[in-house]
Amino acid sequence: MGFNLSHLDDESLILQIKEGKHQAFEEIVNRHAKRFYSLAYRLVFNREEAEDIVQDAFLKLWNKPELWDSRKRVKFTTWFYRVVTNLCIDHNKKKKPVPLSDKTPIRHEQPGQDVLLDHQQKQVLLDNLIRELPERQQLAINLCFYEGLSNEEAAEIMGVKVKVLQSLIMRAKMTLKEKIKPYLD
């Protein structure tokens, strides 16, 4: 017999998880797994690895729910984005540098040459250009552009001031624009 916990907010569910209630944990996993997977996927560029990272993050929550401290008045999702982000950063540090795949259009290193690429090549190129961005710029653009978070929330997740976050977004987008320009139809 299951209890419907969908009416409870995240913070109330965490309190129940602290009491060992598995159903509260189920609710929070069902509610948020996909959104955290989305960020993890965009940070590690691999489906299985992103899934494992999200699983690790939720198991941490299950084992040590007290890590989220309600007294700090940080939203659960903000805190959990931080957990997932840190796991992704650690994961990327441990991972060997990914060799450019055969499909990678390395011609982008020749500035001024207009090259038309097919859809798949564009995707690979885009991934590589994003991967080349400094870590914080990558994170800023992932949180704000791909995850659709507000500048304020993204800044809180990254532990920086809003102005700093905005500067990171602008620099990331300007770099990408510059590098993508030769491939625009």
Add this chain to the structure above:
Amino acid sequence: MIMDLKQFKENLLLYGADVHRWPEEIRNAGLEALKNSSEFRFLVDEEAKFERILKSRKYEEPDSYLERRIISVALQIKKNPPSSLGTFLLELLAEFRLPRPALIALSVLIIGFTIGFLDPIASAPTEQDPTTLQAFLYYEEEIP
């Protein structure tokens, strides 16, 4: 408030090509600027094109069983009970990784302190003490 070209470009980068979704405090100024300038409209079109490219980035959906997998793995893990003083001390010892003799000495100390605290009757002065003192004083008086 009138928005100049520099501010408009910055806001495009920060909030995207859909000016209707800009923060409330700058939205009207942005829309007004857009209405009056073909240069601004060109910038918006360019930004929209750039965003379409960014959106075309590869994305793979997670396994449809992801949530179920996480839940079932968590179910298999025995939930840690709230830590007691004993558990805390054990965790502390494990943390410092002391050599065996030091561990034994520390354990003996801890046990000694524990007994001392748990058995206050044995260590606190009892009613016998005044009697002994009185006897002692009485004995002293006997001395010529």
